[in-house]
Amino acid sequence: MSSTPLAESAKNANYSFKDIPIIDLSAISNKDDLAARRALAEDIRNACMNVGFFYVKNHGVPDTVIEDAFTKSQEFFALSLNAKMKIENKTTPNFKGYSPLLSGNNDPNNNGDLQEGFEFGWERFSNEEDAEGKRLDGNKQHHDGVMAGANVWPKELPEFRRAALRYYHALVKLGKSLFPIFALALGLEEGFFDDKTRHSAALMRMLHYPPQAGPVDDRVMGIGAHTDWECFTILWQEPGIQALQVLNAKKEWIKAPPIPGTFVVNLGDQLARWTNDIFKSTVHRAINRSGVERYSIPLFFGTDYDVKLEPIPGCVTSDRPMKYEVITAGEYVKSKLAETYGH
Ligand SMILES: O=C(O)CCC(=O)C(=O)O
Numbered sequence: 001m002s003s004t005p006l007a008e009s010a011k012n013a014n015y016s017f018k019d020i021p022i023i024d025l026s027a028i029s030n031k032d033d034l035a036a037r038r039a040l041a042e043d044i045r046n047a048c049m050n051v052g053f054f055y056v057k058n059h060g061v062p063d064t065v066i067e068d069a070f071t072k073s074q075e076f077f078a079l080s081l082n083a084k085m086k087i088e089n090k091t092t093p094n095f096k097g098y099s100p101l102l103s104g105n106n107d108p109n110n111n112g113d114l115q116e117g118f119e120f121g122w123e124r125f126s127n128e129e130d131a132e133g134k135r136l137d138g139n140k141q142h143h144d145g146v147m148a149g150a151n152v153w154p155k156e157l158p159e160f161r162r163a164a165l166r167y168y169h170a171l172v173k174l175g176k177s178l179f180p181i182f183a184l185a186l187g188l189e190e191g192f193f194d195d196k197t198r199h200s201a202a203l204m205r206m207l208h209y210p211p212q213a214g215p216v217d218d219r220v221m222g223i224g225a226h227t228d229w230e231c232f233t234i235l236w237q238e239p240g241i242q243a244l245q246v247l248n249a250k251k252e253w254i255k256a257p258p259i260p261g262t263f264v265v266n267l268g269d270q271l272a273r274w275t276n277d278i279f280k281s282t283v284h285r286a287i288n289r290s291g292v293e294r295y296s297i298p299l300f301f302g303t304d305y306d307v308k309l310e311p312i313p314g315c316v317t318s319d320r321p322m323k324y325e326v327i328t329a330g331e332y333v334k335s336k337l338a339e340t341y342g343h
């Protein structure tokens with residue numbers, strides 16, 4: 001329980017950030033250059049201890065994959081309410097599918113989130129064809145247990161599924177490549193998370209925020225103040241529209257505008273629990289006062305649902321006692337979904 005290098009550097013953390021760092025991921029796939037990956041891990045560690053948010057550039061996800069997902073998401077939300085309600089998330093196991101405006105509430109002090117969404121989890125393409133393929137492979141699920149449950153898709157818009165899954169798989173690949181860097185950042189072997197992230201317990205949500213005009217009711221916003229529940233989130237935001245805000249230690253809301261060519265990455269509660277809060281799961285919210293519709297796509301990256309969220313070595317010391325009870329990742333996410341969407 002004596003102090004560790006990680007716990008010592010956490011003592012110098014300063015959580016009063018005024019802006020959000022931009023991190024270049026070019027070094028991530030350079031397997032021969034451990035020094036470059038360690039330098040990247042150092043930048044990420046600083047961002048995780050001091051901000052809990054960072055942008056990533058040179059992330060390797062093709063623009064066409066992003067644009068296609070964005071276009072199809074606009075087409076999905078333009079369907080009639082009747083069509084969307086046929087796949088409402090309250091009628092499916094574990095809240096897959098459509099959530100109408102004001103049906104979710106991320107901040108218990110608020111009166112509902114002014115957004116509609118569509119959520120799904122892992123689903124594979126067929127064996128024969130890759131992510132570009134036309135023939136997809138039914139609703140096979142990769143995992144079972146507490147978070148099991150098939151995805152649901154709108155029958156009216158078959159191409160939506162292809163575009164959404166293509167984006168999902170590209171982002172899962174990116175997310176998987178981040179885990180070794182997080183491990184290095186925590187002073188662990190690069191493979192530390194390998195056996196905890198075998199099944200891509202990643203949930204993707206497409207979001208649509210109507211503009212909020214006129215007098216503002218402080219208890220209704222796009223998404224109320226909250227932290228995310230998984231290890232980290234990779235967020236695409238529609239270019240040109242500011243809505244996302246991030247809370248620092250001084251209780252100031254710092255803007256996180258979309259920056260072309262980047263995604264926002266923010267840590268969630270699973271990494272905060274694993275690191276006993278050395279890495280920050282930072283509070284954020286979104287308010288769309290742009291006057292026009294806004295779209296965003298978060299992908300929430302968790303560990304396998306049966307993995308216990310136990311503190312990583314070096315994160316519990318005599319001056320940093322254990323803060324959280326141990327619970328499995330699946331139980332945690334399920335309880336948060338139930339709190340947010342109710343039954
Ligand atoms: O739409 C955004 O910018 C943020 C969404 C978000 O924070 C979430 O879905 O958890």
Ligand SMILES: [Fe+2]
Pocket residue numbers: 226227228284
């Ligand atoms: Fe969030």
